[in-house]
Amino acid sequence: MVTAVAHTNIALIKYWGKRDANLIIPYTGSLSLTLDQFYTETSVNFDQNLDRDEVSIDDQSAANNSWQRVHDFLEIVREKSGAHLNAKVVSRNHVPTAAGLASSASAFAALAAAASKAAGMNLNNQELSRLARRGSGSACRSIFGGFVEWQRGTDDADSYAVPIDTPHLSDIRVVALTIEKHQKPISSRRGMALSVTTSPYYPTWVKVVESDLQSIKSAINQDDFTRFGTISELNAMRMHALTLSSDPDFLYFNGSTLDAMNEVKRLRHSGIECYYTIDAGPNVKVICQTKNVKEITTTFSKLFGPDKVIVAQPGPGIKYL
Numbered sequence: 001m002v003t004a005v006a007h008t009n010i011a012l013i014k015y016w017g018k019r020d021a022n023l024i025i026p027y028t029g030s031l032s033l034t035l036d037q038f039y040t041e042t043s044v045n046f047d048q049n050l051d052r053d054e055v056s057i058d059d060q061s062a063a064n065n066s067w068q069r070v071h072d073f074l075e076i077v078r079e080k081s082g083a084h085l086n087a088k089v090v091s092r093n094h095v096p097t098a099a100g101l102a103s104s105a106s107a108f109a110a111l112a113a114a115a116s117k118a119a120g121m122n123l124n125n126q127e128l129s130r131l132a133r134r135g136s137g138s139a140c141r142s143i144f145g146g147f148v149e150w151q152r153g154t155d156d157a158d159s160y161a162v163p164i165d166t167p168h169l170s171d172i173r174v175v176a177l178t179i180e181k182h183q184k185p186i187s188s189r190r191g192m193a194l195s196v197t198t199s200p201y202y203p204t205w206v207k208v209v210e211s212d213l214q215s216i217k218s219a220i221n222q223d224d225f226t227r228f229g230t231i232s233e234l235n236a237m238r239m240h241a242l243t244l245s246s247d248p249d250f251l252y253f254n255g256s257t258l259d260a261m262n263e264v265k266r267l268r269h270s271g272i273e274c275y276y277t278i279d280a281g282p283n284v285k286v287i288c289q290t291k292n293v294k295e296i297t298t299t300f301s302k303l304f305g306p307d308k309v310i311v312a313q314p315g316p317g318i319k320y321l
């Protein structure tokens with residue numbers, strides 16, 4: 001039995017749209033920060049006594065659709081490794097209960113690491129990143145700690161994440177506001193497909209991400225938090241503009257999302273520097289530096305309640321237990 005731990009990541013330059021839905025090759029690169037607070041621990045054991053894959057998630061037998069996704073992923077591992085046995089998978093998400101942050105990124109990164117090793121493969125991190133990508137695109141970034149870039153590539157061999165090794169912006173903090181724990185009504189998979197095929201702005205998004213990626217990497221290089229935060233917030237809003245311009249249109253924000261966004265702007269205008277980013281759901285992550293964490297958590301604790309505010313810092317890459 002092999003056990004692996006992977007942390008979740010938050011994209012600052014978003015991945016939104018697949019060029020190849022089967023291999024999960026994106027139209028654009030993306031850039032993320034791995035977070036220390038949220039992680040998945042997964043054990044895998046290939047066992048000749050099983051007549052089908054067994055999957056338990058958070059101490060419950062996996063629902064049909066989750067079982068199918070894990071099974072499909074294990075099929076890829078069996079095909080690559082030559083292993084043919086069924087597997088027992090036990091996965092636990094260490095995400096504060098109210099968080100609504102349960103992440104396919106940490107889940108598939110941990111599964112890729114545990115399953116490949118249990119099947120006798122000895123993959124390096126680049127190969128692991130490629131494998132994790134097949135489960136969920138953003139999972140390829142959770143193989144590494146700190147800042148990570150997913151280089152979009154053009155096929156299975158060259159689409160993987162690489163760590164950005166830098167001492168810069170190390171006092172960055174992400175204040176996660178866990179506004180809503182319910183599942184998103186439109187999965188990122190379905191949302192991306194809609195935006196790619198129906199948003200008239202999609203071709204512009206592809207171009208703009210290229211320049212957003214260059215800008216954020218040079219901001220990291222120059223240790224420039226203001227540029228870093230500004231471009232992160234802009235890029236998130238550009239992604240959400242794709243949902244609004246799809247046919248049919250859809251929106252991941254709710255009223256509290258807008259309240260949080262306004263509060264971030266108010267704080268910023270009052271001299272507390274912070275920026276927001278939002279994924280495929282209503283929860284808001286506030287990007288800031290250590291010096292402002294106290295003021296920001298106090299403000300949002302008053303607005304949403306202290307149990308809804310979680311402070312994260314840069315987290316580590318994949319680990320085996």
Ligand code: PMV
Pocket residue numbers: 010011013014015016030104105136137138139188189279280
């Ligand atoms: O990896 P997926 O299919 O869950 O897609 C992730 C999409 C976003 O979280 C919205 C953006 C990103 O780059 O993580």
